[in-house]
Amino acid sequence: MRSIVLKAQGLKKYYTSGENVTKALDGIDLDIYYGEFAAIVGTSGSGKSTLLHMLGGLDTPTAGTVRVGDKELSRMDDEALAVFRRRSIGFVFQQYNLVQTLNVRENIVLPILLDGGTIDEDYCREIVTLLKIEEKLEQFPNQLSGGQQQRVAIARALAGKPSILLADEPTGNLDSRTSQDVIAFLKASNQRFQQTMVMITHNPEIAQMADRIIRIEDGRIKTSVPGYAEDEHAKMSGPKTADQESPADMQTRSTAAGRTETSRTEASRGKSASGHSMEGGAEQCSR
Numbered sequence: 001m002r003s004i005v006l007k008a009q010g011l012k013k014y015y016t017s018g019e020n021v022t023k024a025l026d027g028i029d030l031d032i033y034y035g036e037f038a039a040i041v042g043t044s045g046s047g048k049s050t051l052l053h054m055l056g057g058l059d060t061p062t063a064g065t066v067r068v069g070d071k072e073l074s075r076m077d078d079e080a081l082a083v084f085r086r087r088s089i090g091f092v093f094q095q096y097n098l099v100q101t102l103n104v105r106e107n108i109v110l111p112i113l114l115d116g117g118t119i120d121e122d123y124c125r126e127i128v129t130l131l132k133i134e135e136k137l138e139q140f141p142n143q144l145s146g147g148q149q150q151r152v153a154i155a156r157a158l159a160g161k162p163s164i165l166l167a168d169e170p171t172g173n174l175d176s177r178t179s180q181d182v183i184a185f186l187k188a189s190n191q192r193f194q195q196t197m198v199m200i201t202h203n204p205e206i207a208q209m210a211d212r213i214i215r216i217e218d219g220r221i222k223t224s225v226p227g228y229a230e231d232e233h234a235k236m237s238g239p240k241t242a243d244q245e246s247p248a249d250m251q252t253r254s255t256a257a258g259r260t261e262t263s264r265t266e267a268s269r270g271k272s273a274s275g276h277s278m279e280g281g282a283e284q285c286s287r
Ligand SMILES: Nc1ncnc2c1ncn2[C@@H]1O[C@H](COP(=O)(O)OP(=O)(O)OP(=O)(O)O)[C@@H](O)[C@H]1O
Pocket: 015, 022, 023, 024, 042, 043, 044, 045, 046, 047, 048, 049, 050, 051
């Protein structure tokens, strides 16, 4: 039987402003299983980020509980929660949250050093090479583009090999080829280290690479189905008739489909989509 890593029960988050109440989460029951790669999808404002924050103990619910293993997050004091997050969870936020006074290399290894951990040099090299930031390690965040900063944030989240990765639109600022590579790498990492991953995405192709797609609507779970079972294109972008679809659309669709299939195959062999084995690499992550 699969074991449950994250368990949300009766989760609610209400925001009150005067007489207005926004029900960001309105009764979520959710089990995330050990080693699972889950995608959270839903329209803007449906409650995805709020849910991810609750699952990671970054915010407290109005009602309900979140359990990670045998720990209930709301029962932990701030210090215990901070240590737990640092040791067990990697976060990728939409806002990157890089430390401006540290260079890229220092940003990536900071959580490991803060926790007195050991840096896996080979793994760090693999990550920075795949994310194409091996030339940027000595630069500072304000010298990077948004997409480059996002890749640094992904590298930082993965460098410590957390048992759980929570990612809010991890590829939102990346081109489609790099997005596919990054997700394939996440999948390979998920399989190799049995990491549990929960990722918010608006991208149908990326959602379909997940083991399970959890759809949120108005703060509630609408559906929860295997990644390949839903036609995400139809649900997320609305169905297009043949005469609405431009040649560019068709080209993008067929390229992306081929790419996804390749990435899945490579991921299942324990390879990143860049073609590197998980043991490879080129540049120094720390010194
Ligand atoms: N701090 C807050 N104060 C008041 N309302 C909030 C706050 N944070 C979120 N909300 C509201 O809660 C609802 C859910 O927000 P949330 O950010 O979880 O949505 P989302 O699905 O992640 O959206 P998006 O896809 O646009 O990022 C929205 O209506 C939002 O306006």
